[in-house]
Amino acid sequence: MSRIDAPPALVDRIDEMSLLVGCVDRAVQAGEGAVVVLRGEAGVGKSTLLTTFLERAAEQQAGAGLLTGYGQAMLNSLASDSFQPVRECLRSLTAAVQRSGSRSALERVVSSFRTNAPDWIESVPVVGQLLAAGVRTGQTFMESGRDGLEMDSRLDQLVRLIQDLVSESPLLMVLDDLHWADTATIDLLITIALRVEGPLMLVLAYRPDQARSAEQTHSLQRAVFRLCRYRPEARIVDLARLSSSDTEALVRQAATDRLIAPHVMSRIVRLSTGNPLFAESLVRVGEHGDGAAPVQITAVLEERLSYLTEDDQRLLETAALVGYSFEVDYVARLVKRGTSMTSTSA
Numbered sequence: 001m002s003r004i005d006a007p008p009a010l011v012d013r014i015d016e017m018s019l020l021v022g023c024v025d026r027a028v029q030a031g032e033g034a035v036v037v038l039r040g041e042a043g044v045g046k047s048t049l050l051t052t053f054l055e056r057a058a059e060q061q062a063g064a065g066l067l068t069g070y071g072q073a074m075l076n077s078l079a080s081d082s083f084q085p086v087r088e089c090l091r092s093l094t095a096a097v098q099r100s101g102s103r104s105a106l107e108r109v110v111s112s113f114r115t116n117a118p119d120w121i122e123s124v125p126v127v128g129q130l131l132a133a134g135v136r137t138g139q140t141f142m143e144s145g146r147d148g149l150e151m152d153s154r155l156d157q158l159v160r161l162i163q164d165l166v167s168e169s170p171l172l173m174v175l176d177d178l179h180w181a182d183t184a185t186i187d188l189l190i191t192i193a194l195r196v197e198g199p200l201m202l203v204l205a206y207r208p209d210q211a212r213s214a215e216q217t218h219s220l221q222r223a224v225f226r227l228c229r230y231r232p233e234a235r236i237v238d239l240a241r242l243s244s245s246d247t248e249a250l251v252r253q254a255a256t257d258r259l260i261a262p263h264v265m266s267r268i269v270r271l272s273t274g275n276p277l278f279a280e281s282l283v284r285v286g287e288h289g290d291g292a293a294p295v296q297i298t299a300v301l302e303e304r305l306s307y308l309t310e311d312d313q314r315l316l317e318t319a320a321l322v323g324y325s326f327e328v329d330y331v332a333r334l335v336k337r338g339t340s341m342t343s344t345s346a
Contacts, residue, residue, distance in 0.1 A: 010045075010048065010049065010052050011242065011246050011249050011250040011253060011276070012242055012243070012246040012249075013045065013049050013239075016038075016049060016237055016239065017049065017052070017053060017056075019036070019235065019237065020036060020049075020053045020057075020203065021053065021056065021057065021060070023036060023201055023235070024057045024060075024061060024066070024170075024172060024201055025061075027170055027172075027199040027200070027201045028061055028064045028066065028170045028199060030199075031170075031198060031199045032198075032199065033166075033193075033196065033197065033198060033199065033200045033201065033202075034200075034201045034202070034233075034234075034235075035193050035201070035202045035203075035204070035227065035231055035233075035234040035235070036201070036202070036203045036204070036234070036235045036237060037204050037205075037206075037224055037227070037234065037235070037236045037237065038050070038203060038204070038205040038206075038237050038239060039205070039206060039207070039208045039236070039237065039238050039239065040205075040207065040208075040238065040239030040240075041207055041208075041209060041241075041275070042207055042209075042277070043275045043276060043277025043278055044239050044240075044241060044275060044276060044277075045239065045242075045276045045277075046176065046205050046207075046239055047072070047176055047177075047205075048276070049239065050070070050174050050176055050203065050205060051070070053174075053203075054068055054070055054172070054174055057172055058096070058172075061170065062100075064169075064170055065105065065168075065169040065170070066169065066170045066171070066172060067093055067096070067097065067109075067165060067169050067170070067171045067172070068092075068093065068096055068171075068172045068173075068174075069089040069090060069091075069092040069093030069096070069171075069172070069173050069174070070088075070089060070092045070174045070176070071084075071085035071086055071087070071088035071089030071090075071092060071173075071174070071175050071176070072085060072088065072175075072176040072177050073085040073175070073176065073177045073178050073179075073180040073181040073185070074177070074180055075180045082182050082184045082185065083123075083154070083182075083184060083185050083188060084181075084182075084185070085175050085176070085177075085178070085181055085185060086158070086175070086185055086188060086189070087120075087123040087124070089173055089174070089175060090120065090123060090124050091123070091124050091125065091126070093109070093171075093173075094106075094109055094110075094124050094126040094127055095126055097109050098126050105169075106126075106130070108168065108169075109127070109165070110127050110130050110131060112161055112164045112165055113127045113131075113161065114131060115164070116157060116160040116161040116164050117154075117157040117158055117160065117161035118157070119154050119157055120154065120157060120158060120161065155187075155188055155191060158188065158192070159191060159192055159195050159196060162192055162196050162200060163195075163196050163197070163198070166196065166197075166198035166199050166200045167198060169199075170199035170200075170201075171199065171200050171201070172201045172203070173192075173200070173201070173202050173203070174203045174205070175189060175202070175203065175204050175205065176205045177205065177206065177207070178204055178205065178206040178220055179206040179207045179210040179211050179220060181220070183219045186219050186220055186223045187219075187223070189202065189204060189223075190223045190226060190227055193227060193231060193234075194227075194230055194231065206220060208238075224236070240274075241273065241274025241275055242274040242275075242276060242279075243274065244269050244274075246274075247268075247269045247272060247274055247276075247279050248265060248269060250276055250279050250280065251265060251268055251269070251279055251280075251283055254279070254280045254283040254284075255283050260283070267282075268282045268283060
């Protein structure tokens with residue numbers, strides 16, 4: 001993603017936005033780094049908050065020469081796609097510099113890539129195009145007359161690149177949906193957070209429910225533990241669901257010019273339980289839906305369920321049949337009875 005579309009107006013999130021903007025202000029003014037870890041369930045509004053924050057920070061700190069980049073991890077089983085969100089962040093950063101119209105800033109970024117991170121040039125089309133007659137990869141770097149210099153790893157190159165960039169300009173890097181990121185990406189980001197000195201602000205966002213594993217501690221959780229150990233000033237922010245009043249405000253915003261009947265509003269607030277994605281999806285269905293759950297809600301729920309064990313899924317199915325209110329012991333007995341009956345019939 002080289003460019004972020006203008007996000008919708010935020011509902012609530014005043015405290016979280018204030019914290020994020022304050023961290024950027026301090027990084028710019030004091031020349032010190034900051035790390036914020038943002039956690040929240042699917043649909044709670046992490047990406048909307050982050051894209052709004054990124055746009056606001058870029059606008060407010062344009063005079064300070066703030067560089068900004070946004071990368072979003074995606075679920076991908078290809079081993080060749082390591083560092084995908086980091087590469088996307090670098091593309092976003094260079095594209096933003098190009099759009100700014102500052103030739104000197106763009107040349108500065110391109111020069112830093114050439115000098116410090118030649119193995120990353122192919123990941124950034126803007127830089128690659130400007131260096132079409134120059135260095136593209138580590139191999140051509142070695143053939144360009146600097147064969148006496150030992151090439152560093154891709155990790156070391158990127159750390160050196162970012163350190164070089166922040167030596168002249170503050171830098172904001174936002175990495176979203178890191179629960180999908182590969183271990184190499186997570187290790188790289190934590191290394192950057194621990195090694196780079198200067199006005200670098202890192203925002204790392206993920207869904208905590210998808211960073212859990214029954215077998216072992218997820219690599220992302222271990223990374224956050226390490227981050228908190230060596231950078232105790234790092235902020236951990238849990239993005240909560242919206243209150244009923246804020247959900248109503250979101251519904252009215254999503255409905256634009258349509259008038260939402262009181263009984264429909266009450267139903268949406270009750271069913272969405274403060275999840276912005278659910279609320280907006282239910283607004284689109286309105287009172288004329290066929291009774292089926294909106295596609296986005298179904299997709300989120302099925303994705304969550306896919307991570308549960310067969311026993312856990314059976315437990316939830318039983319609880320759903322009982323209804324909203326149930327006693328855990330009663331459901332446990334039903335599940336046990338159903339399991340024994342299945343075993344007997346088999």
